[in-house]
Amino acid sequence: MxxxxxxxxxxxxxxxxxxxxxYRRFGATNxxxxxxxxxxxxxxxxxxxxxxxxLAADRPVILFNYAGVASSTGENATTVDGMADHVAIFVxxxxxxxxxxxxxxxxxxxxxxxxxxxxxLVRRLVLVGTGPRNGEINPDPKVLQVAGNPMPAEDDFLYxxxxxxxxxxxxxxxxxxxxxxxxxxxxxxxxxxLKAQAAAIGEWREPRGERHAYLKEIRQPxxxxxxxxxxxxxxxxxxxxxQHIPNAQLIVYPxxxxxxxxxxxxLFVAHTSLFLDKA
Amino acid sequence: MxxxxxxxxxxxxxxxxxxxxxYRRFGATNxxxxxxxxxxxxxxxxxxxxxxxxLAADRPVILFNYAGVASSTGENATTVDGMADHVAIFVxxxxxxxxxxxxxxxxxxxxxxxxxxxxxLVRRLVLVGTGPRNGEINPDPKVLQVAGNPMPAEDDFLYxxxxxxxxxxxxxxxxxxxxxxxxxxxxxxxxxxLKAQAAAIGEWREPRGERHAYLKEIRQPxxxxxxxxxxxxxxxxxxxxxQHIPNAQLIVYPxxxxxxxxxxxxLFVAHTSLFLDKA
Numbered sequence: 225m226x227x228x229x230x231x232x233x234x235x236x237x238x239x240x241x242x243x244x245x246x247y248r249r250f251g252a253t254n255x256x257x258x259x260x261x262x263x264x265x266x267x268x269x270x271x272x273x274x275x276x277x278x279l280a281a282d283r284p285v286i287l288f289n290y291a292g293v294a295s296s297t298g299e300n301a302t303t304v305d306g307m308a309d310h311v312a313i314f315v316x317x318x319x320x321x322x323x324x325x326x327x328x329x330x331x332x333x334x335x336x337x338x339x340x341x342x343x344x345l346v347r348r349l350v351l352v353g354t355g356p357r358n359g360e361i362n363p364d365p366k367v368l369q370v371a372g373n374p375m376p377a378e379d380d381f382l383y384x385x386x387x388x389x390x391x392x393x394x395x396x397x398x399x400x401x402x403x404x405x406x407x408x409x410x411x412x413x414x415x416x417x418l419k420a421q422a423a424a425i426g427e428w429r430e431p432r433g434e435r436h437a438y439l440k441e442i443r444q445p446x447x448x449x450x451x452x453x454x455x456x457x458x459x460x461x462x463x464x465x466x467q468h469i470p471n472a473q474l475i476v477y478p479x480x481x482x483x484x485x486x487x488x489x490x491l492f493v494a495h496t497s498l499f500l501d502k503a
Numbered sequence: 504m505x506x507x508x509x510x511x512x513x514x515x516x517x518x519x520x521x522x523x524x525x526y527r528r529f530g531a532t533n534x535x536x537x538x539x540x541x542x543x544x545x546x547x548x549x550x551x552x553x554x555x556x557x558l559a560a561d562r563p564v565i566l567f568n569y570a571g572v573a574s575s576t577g578e579n580a581t582t583v584d585g586m587a588d589h590v591a592i593f594v595x596x597x598x599x600x601x602x603x604x605x606x607x608x609x610x611x612x613x614x615x616x617x618x619x620x621x622x623x624l625v626r627r628l629v630l631v632g633t634g635p636r637n638g639e640i641n642p643d644p645k646v647l648q649v650a651g652n653p654m655p656a657e658d659d660f661l662y663x664x665x666x667x668x669x670x671x672x673x674x675x676x677x678x679x680x681x682x683x684x685x686x687x688x689x690x691x692x693x694x695x696x697l698k699a700q701a702a703a704i705g706e707w708r709e710p711r712g713e714r715h716a717y718l719k720e721i722r723q724p725x726x727x728x729x730x731x732x733x734x735x736x737x738x739x740x741x742x743x744x745x746q747h748i749p750n751a752q753l754i755v756y757p758x759x760x761x762x763x764x765x766x767x768x769x770l771f772v773a774h775t776s777l778f779l780d781k782a
Contacts, residue, residue, distance in 0.1 A: 452746070463742050463755075466731070473755065475752070475754050476752065479749070494777055
């Protein structure tokens with residue numbers, strides 16, 4: 225059971241409230257499981273095997289698809305809180321009582337909502353390429369346009385997730401190759417997923433009470449990670465997360481963008497392991 | 504030679520241009536030496552043995568006193584560039600051709616000047632609790648008043664270097680005990696050192712050309728570290744350093760201040776070792 229890896233772990237399903245949530249579990253048998261929450265439109269195959277297998281060396285890793293995404297059934301939630309509700313249902317359906325959570329981009333929004341609204345379910349929080357509710361926005365229309373391409377292609381990810389430098393672009397192509405190593409890839413997500421998650425992002429951009437107030441109520445130890453210039457969720461948002469979450473560490477990597485964890489997989493695994501394994 | 508430690512390494516002297524620079528060298532025999540550049544008014548005994556010995560496990564560590572500080576002779580420089588000139592003279596007098604540099608607070612200003620103006624002398628740069636020339640200032644007059652106390656006491660360091668939380672204050676007291684473990688402590692620095700370094704800080708606060716332009720010319724891989732709320736050099740300055748130095752990684756620790764590296768010595772050593780040892 226613990227011998228599986230990113231490339232070999234079978235896709236499994238757990239049913240709750242009539243929804244079949246797709247997931248894969250691999251890595252160490254013991255330790256607090258680490259649940260990965262994926263980016264806009266993404267599924268289980270959009271992670272980097274170097275990151276998932278690297279972190280799975282010392283703990284169980286669980287990848288999954290939100291309700292309605294790719295191989296998961298059900299309706300896509302149209303708010304971040306609704307997405308977090310699905311995560312809570314999924315985690316409980318697996319029989320788990322507490323997990324660590326790594327959320328990337330919109331997955332980081334969901335992770336914040338989960339940690340805030342289901343505090344007993346989350347031990348530690350890793351927020352990557354993400355930002356607070358009502359955070360700072362990049363007004364460049366090209367980002368939205370590329371992120372909404374009907375079938376996201378390599379060039380789209382190179383633009384959205386990496387810096388324009390040669391080194392970063394080469395790292396992006398290497399990531400793209402790794403991300404396709406698995407043979408039985410999940411189906412892509414649907415147009416419904418795009419619309420629902422776009423609505424959830426829109427709602428997350430709205431104020432709710434005093435700005436950043438909910439961050440002060442996140443009690444979990446938190447690691448915030450981003451690249452030097454994130455064009456999807458501007459990097460200053462990561463600084464704001466660190467400044468307002470009571471127990472948060474911030475790491476920003478050089479010459480990188482939204483997907484810095486895929487540009488520096490070894491360093492990201494080392495930093496995140498140090499954080500998760502701390503007594 | 505390599506069996507010495509923070510507590511046992513003898514104070515040595517090297518002479519250049521009529522100045523006797525005091526230093527201590529300990530740790531591994533091989534590897535790029537790491538030179539520590541100290542904070543306002545501080546000397547070799549103001550470092551944390553857990554940090555210096557931790558980093559000395561895998562490289563030679565060199566502590567030293569700027570010209571005019573404590574056991575070093577000579578006149579105190581009154582500009583940051585002047586202080587960096589002394590560091591360059593000292594490093595060359597030791598017969599070293601390239602070093603890593605860890606600068607804390609004003610030592611971080613000096614480290615920037617050294618890396619910028621003596622690029623061949625510096626391999627990698629660690630900037631702790633510091634900021635760029637013409638950076639953001641904390642206008643609270645209490646900080647200046649406490650930092651200028653005739654004989655800096657434990658309570659002054661607890662206020663200036665740590666956060667007000669119980670946990671941070673306790674970590675500060677533990678640091679204070681560790682910092683006094685060595686028996687043959689260096690003499691304290693003089694009023695002349697206070698005046699000269701205050702002048703150097705004042706000059707560093709002045710603009711020189713386009714803001715942050717020199718940072719873009721710092722070519723060394725750089726690690727920037729600070730605490731969550733640094734009242735001496737506001738934490739946003741660390742974000743600005745990361746944003747403007749071309750190859751810089753940023754780490755900000757939770758619930759901490761100017762002296763976060765003394766609050767999290769083990770984590771700081773782990774993070775800094777990962778950075779310095781990277782291929």
